[in-house]
Amino acid sequence: MTVSIGIDVGGTKILAVRIEDDEVVAQELFSTPGKDMVGSAVAAVRELWTDDVSSVGAGVAGLVRFVDGVFVWGPHVPGSNVPVREVLEREFNVPAVVDNDANAAAWAELQLGAAQGRNDVLLVTLGTGIGGAVIADGDVYRGSSFAGEWGHMHYQANGLQCDCGKRGCWETVASGPALARIGREFNALNPEGQLAQRLRQGDFTAETITRAADAGDETARGLVSQVGAAFGQGLCSLIAIFDPEMIVVGGGLGSVGESLLGPARRVAADALHGGSHRPLPPIVVAGLGPESGAIGAALLSQERLARAS
Ligand SMILES: [Zn+2]
Structure with a gap:
């Protein structure tokens, strides 16, 4: 069984899901306090964290450079050029992916939803x-x-x-x-x-x-x-x-x-x-609800694990 955590980072909320293989087993919604987006992201992952989690994914609203997981800029999310992937990997010591929130949602729809x-x-x-x-x-x-x-x-x-x-x-x-x-x-x-x-x-x-x-x-x-x-x-x-x-x-x-x-x-x-x-x-x-971005982020992180192995 592959256990992953996915988060969807929006302007006012972070939705976090924990998935086991492709099944959502827990989810939680957090409001994002202040300007520390990456700090809020880390805190959200930590809420659902257990030691058997093998990858973490984040979908962020705005311009995201997938190749190195940097949040470049967005009109609704604070910060620019934030190295989200680097921070997540350092904090949790597992492979992480960071993508645009819609890319993550599309991946979820392709795997589990309408597509x-x-x-x-x-x-x-x-x-x-x-x-x-x-x-x-x-x-x-x-x-x-x-x-x-x-x-x-x-x-x-x-x-x-x-x-x-x-x-x-x-x-x-x-x-x-x-x-x-x-x-x-x-x-x-x-x-x-x-x-x-x-x-x-x-x-x-x-x-x-x-x-x-x-x-x-x-x-x-x-x-x-x-x-x-x-x-x-x-x-x-x-x-x-x-x-x-x-x-x-x-x-x-x-x-x-x-x-x-x-x-x-x-x-x-x-x-x-x-x-x-x-x-x-x-x-x-869409076949999946508002959780699609978080689910897709978790699935993308599993995909990265699978490609690496
Ligand atoms: Zn415009």
């Missing part, structure tokens, strides 16, 4: 922003280091300000904050509308709008559909570039399902190059 048995897959995470990962020929494709940051694909000239500091990125129109923004804009124009009455004034978050849509509110469904359409528009570009067998959609907003993915599929099919001569690849909701 099992596939070779060429894109993972697109839709939440606060859009993240992603490329599985090419059964392996994670990282480019020279940072492939899959397509939330910052240029979508609109002179578009909205993005968290990354640039303008017009895809995630400014397709993300949780984008849904909340168009909800607020719609409300400003229709302050007496049904949606405004349903939601308390000022309570226009992605979550409240998707909940109203699920409850059958037509306006809310229209807003979700509008974000779905912008999402599909970008997916169409990804399909033209990668021609994947399947697109797996993860993240909080991605898990909304058909009310968002239906419009996304329709727009992607309409806009797809050669669309009448090729099928649209399946666009499906």
